[in-house]
Amino acid sequence: xxxxxxxxxxxxxxxxxxxxxxxxxxxxxxxxxxxxxxxxxxxxxxxxxxxxxxxxxxxxxxxxxxxxxxxxxxxxxxxxxxxxxxxxxxxxxxxxxxxxxxxxxxxxxxxx
Amino acid sequence: xxxxxxxxxxxxxxxxxxxxxxxxxxxxxxxxxxxxxxxxxxxxxxxxxxxxxxxxxxxxxxxxxxxxxxxxxxxxxxxxxxxxxxxxxxxxxxxxxxxxxxxxxxxxxxxxxxxx
Numbered sequence: 001x002x003x004x005x006x007x008x009x010x011x012x013x014x015x016x017x018x019x020x021x022x023x024x025x026x027x028x029x030x031x032x033x034x035x036x037x038x039x040x041x042x043x044x045x046x047x048x049x050x051x052x053x054x055x056x057x058x059x060x061x062x063x064x065x066x067x068x069x070x071x072x073x074x075x076x077x078x079x080x081x082x083x084x085x086x087x088x089x090x091x092x093x094x095x096x097x098x099x100x101x102x103x104x105x106x107x108x109x110x111x112x
Numbered sequence: 113x114x115x116x117x118x119x120x121x122x123x124x125x126x127x128x129x130x131x132x133x134x135x136x137x138x139x140x141x142x143x144x145x146x147x148x149x150x151x152x153x154x155x156x157x158x159x160x161x162x163x164x165x166x167x168x169x170x171x172x173x174x175x176x177x178x179x180x181x182x183x184x185x186x187x188x189x190x191x192x193x194x195x196x197x198x199x200x201x202x203x204x205x206x207x208x209x210x211x212x213x214x215x216x217x218x219x220x221x222x223x224x225x226x227x228x
Contacts, residue, residue, distance in 0.1 A: 032214050043116075043203050043219030044155075051214045089155070093215070098167055099145065100217060104154050 002027045006090050006103035013080055013110050021075040021106045023064075023090035031094040033057075033066050033073040038087040038105070047075075047088070080110045114138075116206050118220035126228055130192040133223045135204035137185050143209040144187050145217060146179055150200045161187070162209045173198075194227045201225070 007022040025033065032051045036044040048057030053068035062077045073090060090103040117136040125131055137144055145160040159169040164181040172179070176195070181187045191198055201224050205217040 034216055036217075036219075041221070043205070043221045044217070045219065046216040049214075049216055098143070098162060098209075099157055099160055102155050 002031070002092060002094060002101040004090050004092055004101050004103040006088075006106050008104075008106070010107040010109060013108070015082055015110055015112050016079045017110075019075070019077040019080045019084075019108070021088055021090075021108070023073045023075065023103060025071050025073065025090075025092050025101075027071075027092055027094055027101075029094055030068075031092040033064070034091045034093070034100070035062070035064055035073070035075050036089040036091060036102075038089065040086075044089060080108070082110045082112055084108060085110045116204060116218050116220035118202075118204055118223050120223060121221065122224045122226075124226045124228065125194055127195055128193045129227075130190065131194045131198075131225060131227075133189040133191075133202050133204075133225070135187045135189070135220060137187070137204075137206040138218055139185065141206035141208055141218070142184065143207045143215075144181060145205040145207075146187070146189050147203040147205065147219075148200045149203060149222070155203075158189070191225075194225075196227045199225055199227050 003026045034049045035047040037047045038044045048059040050057040050066035056065045064075045087105045089105045091100045093100045119134045146158040158171045179189045201222045203222045205219045208215040
């Protein structure tokens with residue numbers, strides 16, 4: 001079956017630091033890959049996605065590249081802000097699978 | 113677009129009572145997912161529907177839980193009778209089923225359920 005493994009948290013950074021949250025996956029076929037973000041008291045919301053190998057998803061300064069050879073989709077941001085403090089979920093959705101497979105989430109705290 | 117709308121936002125009830133959670137899908141979406149989130153177990157898929165038909169209910173904890181889609185834009189999740197261990201945040205999410213591989217999920221803001 002499909003699975004997603006995320007870097008364990010929590011992650012604490014200072015403002016303007018570089019962020020990497022690792023995500024690797026196992027899936028049959030060619031899934032689409034997603035990063036979702038959850039702010040306190042809210043539901044998950046799509047941050048970015050990539051639908052095929054070598055695609056780069058980007059949004060709000062965050063980027064992730066679909067690496068089929070390493071089955072990875074690591075999230076990066078060059079300079080984090082306090083407002084980026086949230087829980088980040090990596091997920092995949094395969095053809096015909098219907099449901100998505102989520103990682104366990106990584107809590108990011110950015111300190112001023 | 114108003115997004116996925118869940119009600120109520122908070123529900124506090126006593127053990128043994130019936131609880132009904134409600135969800136309105138985004139217009140045009142035809143897949144509906146119910147999730148539960150707790151600190152201990154994280155995000156769990158309970159059940160999902162395509163075109164109003166339940167496809168996979170293997171995550172429903174037990175017979176006390178039931179979910180319905182009486183029409184294409186609305187769903188309910190019912191717990192009867194409720195127990196303290198059901199305390200969690202319940203999310204619904206909707207998406208397109210057609211071309212589903214590329215379609216992200218759109219989540220509501222959740223219902224925080226507390227069973228005392």
